[in-house]
Amino acid sequence: MSANGQTTTITVKNGKLTLNGKTIDASTYTLPTTANSASTVLINGKRYRGTIRIDLHGGSFTVVNVIPTEDYLAGVLPKEMSSSWPQEAQKAQAVAARTFALHNRGRHKDAGYDLCTSTHCQSYGGVTGEEQGSTAAIAATYGEVLTYQGNLIDAVFHTDSGGMTDRSEDVWGSQIPYLRPAKELEMNTQPWKRTFSADTFAAKLARKKDIGKLLRITLSPLTVGKSATDRSASGRVKSATFAGTKGTLRLTGNDLRSLFSLPSTLFDLGLSGSTVTANGYGAGHGLGLSQWGARAFAAKGMKYQDILSHYYAGTTLKQLYKK
Template structure:
């Protein structure tokens, strides 16, 4: 839990971003019904700070007002035996039943922002038993916080556009992924990194706006547009990674030689590796099958017991950057020499950068990394 004094200081320091966003012109798009997404920001929190850049109201599930929040006030909320307890800056207490919604009062004075657990966001806040904190907002406003978190805004605009469309497509395809918990996606590498309003940058916002409503489809359906940092020279097919052939996730050449993780090496002591894998003293690691790019689809770990694993299972257990590696051992350690960062499926971000620098347009970039797929526009833009 972050202290209230820290939260108040963060509120003050954020005035510059507020000024920038207030000056940011609202895009002149048609008023089609927006597509919303719920992001599970914090799960099972003890106490969370919240606030708003403009006047706001906290509403219960029936739309009844619980309290009002003045601009830039730092409030606290916690779950006390299943009931919401809220504290204003003067420690005045309010109680209500979950769920609750933090709703900015709409005005013509620029873009309202909400403050949740140390960061600023567009849209609304939701509080559910737990304490679960959710950010609900239109999907393209969500992308404003995703694109610069996933790809530097200084990269070529066509690369940013390709990233925006891949991120939009991924989000739409995964709506309801965590429906049982009450939200759609997490703001981490488990899904897509989402940094909120304070991560926004003008070039990446422009990439989102200029591709509004565009998604990648296959046979008329939005695809699961996976992407990763760099492929190490070649992406991989879904059949190698998951054991299931998906036509638009094929192995294709990559152009990511400038990536920091294009080449990498990592060494583990035998004791450390045995601990990570949860088995007795590891003596040998034997690749059993490789995919088109050279990524390991299955391997055998030999020690006091034997274990056969998929390459992805091994990567996640050990924290290796990819499954595209060779391994050498001596008496005390295993050394992994590899290429690439991530699962290797779909769009390579560093490869997209290189293609953008060479003058390729975003439809060409997407067509390269998602062969057999199509670039389409949603009937009702997700804005």
Template sequence: MLSLRYYRYRFYRFIYSRRRFGHRRLTVGVLLALVLAGVFVAVSFMDYFSRGNEWKITLLQADIGKEISLSLEEYVAGVLAAEMPATFGLEALKAGAVTARTYALQRIIAKQTLPGTNAHVSSDHRVSQAYRSVEQLRATWGMAKFLVAWPKIRLAVTSTRGQVLTYNGQLIDALYHSTSGGVTANSEDYYSTAVPYLRSVPSPWEEHSPYWRTEVFISWQQLTDGLGLALAPQELAQGKVVPRVEAYPNGRTKALVLGEHRFNSRQVRERLGLRSAWFTLEPNPQGVIFHLRGNGHGVGLSQYGADGLAAAGYKYDDILLYYYPGAHLVRSYY
């Protein structure tokens, strides 16, 4: 690539060329105008050049089964709008943009695709990350909300452009969830592998979450059917088998024990369709009330926790490095 010194030399030769101009000197004003114009063109070109090298991602639109290709930054904006309330603080949204970008870029670089497709990700949150297009957001939010919320989402994305999280030079598995309930989970407490940057941390800034504390009633019949237990519901109703909960040292639920049967918290959550894997029990003759704390698997960044920290004045990089201890925030492209 030719250096800026070369182009500067050619520029001045052009300016002072007698073939193009009838005199050797231009006025200072004209010269300054030309220089500024040249700077503008150069900056615009470099910006275009960097955007031209932006990563592309293939998305499966789950509702219609169509695959589309879009820029990574456009995808991140659609994920952020679908995954986090636009009413959140800007620093929380920035943190959300970085986690969404890290997750997506990891799949692109690893060339991971969904089974039977060429898509890296799905718009279905149960498969990948939730995603909504601009058209879907207009329809869902309405124009009045869209005109306020979308610029905020875009600002969170553009101000963190290219930024991702790494650990030992590799992109992290940037897991996140809605609400931890007060303490996030160690990765091995929900999944099977201990990950050094997915450690349990206190997260008491989430009390404004609608999922901070919830409860759901499940009948004994629903419980035995859902868990696939060969127990008569009457045994539970009559107290012959008393359910009990085991907990980890951080207080989160470890397992549900029913007689000789033991189910870890993830199994209970997924088989019974619970909002959270952190629960306590309140049995009665008809069934059991699950007192739930939080929403989601509880591993990694808590979205409502991030919003609470943003409201307390913390910046997005502080938020990210708190929920992913030992990770590094780096810029992968410009």
């Protein structure tokens, strides 16, 4: 990594940090940087704002980017939403991403940092990933967050709802009052299809329980926006039952999505001969803001404030801090 025009090579030797071959008798080291807020640090070919902290963990180390929230968002927004999309959609995403980040500070505190750089938290690309349109949306919503009854919300979002978002208890099992079903402008969006041989499908089911040869799948037909005993208000799979030569197995929609790497839980599932077919819509968990849905609303002229209130029921938009 390099900062201030100097390159630093960091390794671990005999359980201690070494910088350019020199042992550091400390478990944490902060890379020196200039006071200039525009200065950046280059790490493995990518540039980052803020400061860089190295935390020693046994025989390895963690590189932590310590950065102000707004600068962090500049590296997040283009990774989560295209900078070419309508500004009102990007503004909605900026507020959601800012709220999510602040609500989830300390999510990885046991590892010594707040948020990871993957989709488990939010994708983050540092300066290398910044885009002009995204930065403009962040600036236009500077410091704005969503609250519910005075508290920051967990502003989760996903790629595409398929036509309707869902309520939290049908996805995560716990009721969150602002994560309620919300209809989209279009239904049955982002269709997808996956096929499996019945033997392959049964072999994957066996990771949960061996039911032998697959004989039957019991699941209500999908209609987006229509619930059933085994489907949520949006039509997502709550559970499906599988019968085989050695017994039966009931799995949740989330179990099936994970087990078979499906884009969403909004799907039909059927057995025909020796083939199992999953036909579905959307991508992601289906809670909170739908990114493609926000794009559609923005293209129709909806302002970001209204987009946010559509996806996060009963919330209040608040400016938490100013420039």
